């Protein structure tokens with residue numbers, strides 16, 4: 001058995017972008033093997049709840065690299081290969097087929113899996129969860145025959161799916177446990193904006209409701225903890241994700257809310273790294289550990305790892321970032337609002353053009369920007385990274401430019 005110079009375990013977004021970066025940095029043919037339980041080459045996941053779900057994007061359109069590209073660069077992508085055992089002493093992975101893969105350097109990029117509802121009926125045929133291209137296809141196929149849908153969960157996946165389904169002329173009810181949408185991230189005013197927007201586009205929102213049970217096969221009943229019953233043709237649940245770490249429980253790696261890595265994305269085992277949704281890394285900007293389940297983190301960490309193993313050993317220094325598209329709205333969010341002491345709004349919260357700035361002791365820690373001048377998009381990550389002091393009064397003053405808000 002030959003030993004691969006690099007193995008990426010997990011053929012998702014990290015793998016697609018890490019491979020691209022390695023190839024761009026002169027990696028030799030035959031040096032990289034990507035091992036993936038998936039049936040498909042690495043693809044972008046965000047379109048699965050947006051353009052791919054609506055039918056606008058194709059599979060080829062969301063692939064990160066084409067099959068020819070992997071061939072040309074001598075990268076072996078082993079699809080439908082589930083790794084069942086990891087032996088870090090022997091530096092060996094074993095697949096369910098019995099095949100073994102030896103490595104010099106390993107990148108663990110096993111991502112996260114969608115959490116399931118914790119109620120009777122959570123596995124019924126017309127109850128869907130969304131993580132993979134096949135999940136998105138199944139939801140799309142069922143939507144084509146549906147008149148009424150229930151979406152459970154008020155985070156970004158639930159909000160995106162509800163927006164796609166209602167635009168397919170499906171009567172859509174969004175059920176959330178909290179008292180407002182995406183309360184973990186949005187301020188009350190932001191939740192209010194989105195709730196009004198969703199209602200104006202025809203989504204019925206039920207708040208502070210738990211799911212008691214799901215019943216029925218073709219036609220379904222969603223029984224709510226408050227006693228109400230909603231009938232529908234399909235249910236889509238977006239109730240969070242959990243990092244895929246079980247393989248590493250007995251390997252000696254530290255596993256705690258993901259695989260624990262240092263600022264170089266390396267575990268306590270030299271030459272074994274983790275990146276993307278599965279990695280718990282020390283955020284050098286906010287001085288705390290975090291695990292990020294977002295596109296930009298997967299892309300940036302995949303690229304960063306490639307640079308490290310090609311000889312540029314720099315700490316991962318990155319402002320957390322997230323984007324979403326719902327209806328005709330596109331927004332972006334940077335940073336971490338935990339511990340913020342005040343928020344400042346620019347623009348108009350009754351229109352769809354506004355930004356929210358979270359400050360902690362006069363320094364910007366997080367920003368949400370939707371349909372705003374480019375200078376706001378540029379300033380947000382720069383100011384968070386540089387820990388720029390800001391005058392909240394000037395920032396709130398619509399007649400002043402953004403630069404004037406940054407104190408000298």
Ligand SMILES: Cc1cc2nc3c(=O)[nH]c(=O)nc-3n(C[C@H](O)[C@H](O)[C@H](O)COP(=O)(O)OP(=O)(O)OC[C@H]3O[C@@H](n4cnc5c(N)ncnc54)[C@H](O)[C@@H]3O)c2cc1C
Pocket residue numbers: 009010011012013014015035036037038044045046047048049081082083084109110111112130131132157244247275276277278292293294295296298321322323324325
């Ligand atoms: C529906 C959806 C919409 C999203 N929308 C947005 C968005 O709008 N904005 C945003 O910022 N982020 C979004 N995200 C998040 C973003 O897509 C993820 O953060 C990103 O995919 C994480 O990449 P990853 O490589 O860490 O994991 P993944 O892309 O999940 O890849 C993990 C891979 O590991 C493989 N694997 C796992 N275990 C094994 C094993 N034992 N053996 C072999 N292979 C294995 C899996 O099959 C998979 O190929 C969205 C995610 C989803 C699911």
